[in-house]
Amino acid sequence: MKNKLYILLGIIFILLIFKLGNWGLTESSEARYAEIAREMVISGDYINPTLLGIKHLHKPPVTYYLTALGYKIFGINEFGARFFMQLGLVLQLVLVFKISLQLFKSEKIAVAALLIYFSFPITVIAVRTLTTDAYLTTFILASIYFWLQYKTHLKPYNLYLFYFFLGLIFETKGPVGFMIPVTFVITYKILHKNKIEANIHQFLGFILFLLVSAAWYLIVMYKNDGLFDYFINNQLVERISENNFKRGKPIWYYIFLMPLVGMPWLFYFIFYFKKNIKTILKQKKTDFLLIITFLTLFILLSISTSKLILYVLPLYFILAIFSARYLSLCSEKTMKSISNFYYVLIITVTAALFIASFLNIELTINRFYSFLVFVFFGIIASLLKTKILNTNFLKPAFLGVVFIVSIIISSDFIFKENELKINSVKPLAEFIKNNSQIENEVVVYNYLLPSLSFYLNKDITTINHGKYTTEREVQFETNDQWKKHLINYFENSERERLLKLASDKPIFLIKRKKDIFPDTLNILAKKLNHKKNFDKFEVYY
Missing domain, CATH: 1.20.81 (Receptor-associated Protein)
Incomplete structure (x- = not known):
């Protein structure tokens, strides 16, 4: 079985990397992560992530580091940006197999869980565009697996690996990533009536967790005054309780969308649960452990204000295991x-x-x-x-x-x-490259387009005219260098600087079709001789 499994995983990996760099970066999340990692590689600063030249301290850096490593190996391109996510998915499949085998002692159920997990649309969606979710899920599964290994074999190195991956979870998504492994461990201990362990390995493992999880945070907070309050208030409390990032969704959001990206297995999970509910609640064994873990995170994510479909990706390994169990028992x-x-x-x-x-x-x-x-x-x-x-x-x-x-x-x-249709501006960037005979300035009106900087390999200028994504957080900047490529349209002096910018060198002025230029930019656009349409965008030059 092992040889066949390795062959299967090898085929899956080849399929995942086939034509992986075939299409352009998509706005906005993928382009943002890819550009931040590119700026890291160019600047050599791996402590302070920047986006279009301004510090971007919203998230811990593991995703940026893995992307930067991809650039070092494969070059600064789409393939390099996406490569390690494909490897992450293969590791997720291995971990789903091993967790299932650990829980149910059946290779057939474990293989079925692996196959079902891979067949979920959401697992593939998560690795075809660059985000943190694929990496986060890999680390969550690894932490759960090594915890189970430790409880089974009592080998200390498994405990250290459990704490190590908890640290990586923190360095990937912050404290929110702990919910699944912590819920799983607490429920496991209660069901198995385990006492709280206090030994040297637990102590050293916890120290290892602190070192891994806190390393970047301590360094970056030391270098940026006020960052601790920013992490707690802006990035933790407000993400959960407010809609500052325009991700507010109704409480039933996941109830509606989860079946669409988990079909048809989610329905069989419900059938399995309905058929076995009395036994599950009475025996309170493995099924109960998985259900409590699932429901805890599902409820917490549903009541949170900030919602994206990929946030529930770590739940699908539980659905895969239940679906495999259902298959093994059904007629x-x-x-x-x-x-x-x-x-x-x-x-x-x-x-x-x-x-x-x-x-x-x-x-x-x-x-x-x-x-x-x-x-x-x-x-x-x-x-x-x-x-x-x-x-x-x-x-x-x-x-x-x-x-x-x-x-x-x-x-x-x-x-x-169909790059423009999938929200990639790579054709637009190629047009600018092909029509640039001398040094020029690229200016984007009221919209953040980090992939333009990625493809042009140069700084671009953004005009802030009220769009929330263009209102950058500059409280951690130590000088005014950031102002060079961010123009605040609401200030008279900045509007004058914009006109002067256009007189100093040729410019490409870009706006979304649905946006309307204000007076100053209307004057500027009329002075430019050419206009080119790109689906949702217009380019004046």
Whole structure:
């Protein structure tokens, strides 16, 4: 089984990195992380992350460091930015397998959990654009696995690894990342009636956690007065209680969206829970442990003001394990219905892609390629459906993997041909490069476009006219150098500087189509001879 598992993981990794740098960085999150890491590499300052030349101390730096390492190995490009997330997903699959094996002592259930976890759309979404969530989930799973290993084998090195990964969680997302492993450990101890341990290894492990988790925070707070209050009030309390980051969603947000990025397994999790609720509550064993962990984080995330769908990614390993358990217990008829569902889904999605290539829609779809995808995955799905017996409960899980692989392969090429549609401004940056004969200034009106700086490899100027993303936090700047590339339109002197900037050298002035230039910029735009449209953007030059 191990050799087959390694081969499977190798194939998955190759599929994940295939054409990984094929499409441009997407705004805004991916472009922001990628540009911060680029500025780190260029400046050599790995303590104070900057975005467009201004300190950006919103998050701890692990994601930036891993991205910067990708740049060092593969160059400053999209592939380098995304590479380690793919490796992170493969590690997540290994950890889901090992956690499942540890909990249920069944290789088949563990393999099914691995396959199901990979077949969730959300797990793939999390690694196709650069964010912290893929790394955070990897560290959370690692901490849970090494905790289970320690409780089983009582080897101290597993305890140290548990504390080490807790430290990495803190250096990736701050204290909010602790919720799953801490809930899991506390519930585990209560269910197994474990006493609080007090020994040298626990003490040293906790010291290791403090060293790993606090290292960057202590250094950066020492160098930036007032940063402690900023972390507590702005980045922790306000994220939970206020909508300062425009991520406010209703309390039912995750109830509605989680099934869409976890279909169809989320429904089978509900069936399993409904069927076994009395046993689970009575025995209070492994199932109960996982459910309490799931519900605790789900409730906390739902009542929090700040919500993004990827915040619930760490919950899906629990859904994968429950789905694998359900498959191992369900009837042949149920397994057949799940297999049929996936078979129809694969044929429908790939056929729809091919049909869409004939239609007059906004997306550009290569007809020949979409036909190959339809035929290839149709054949693979048909072979799996007919050759694997319905009594083999891994059959639906394998079909789920075929479905998600068809999505990965299709999206890689669709994204490349529709970069502007997926919110990448790479074509716009290439246009500026091709039309720049001498040194010029790139000015963006009332919108933050970090990927422009990434692709042009130069500083760009942002005009702040009230858009919340352009209102940068400059309280930690030690000089006025940041003002050179941030213009406050509300100040008369800054508007004059803008006009002077345009007279000193050629400029490219960029705005979103839905925005309306104020008077000063209208005057400036009329002086520029050319205009080019790029989907949501207009470029004056």
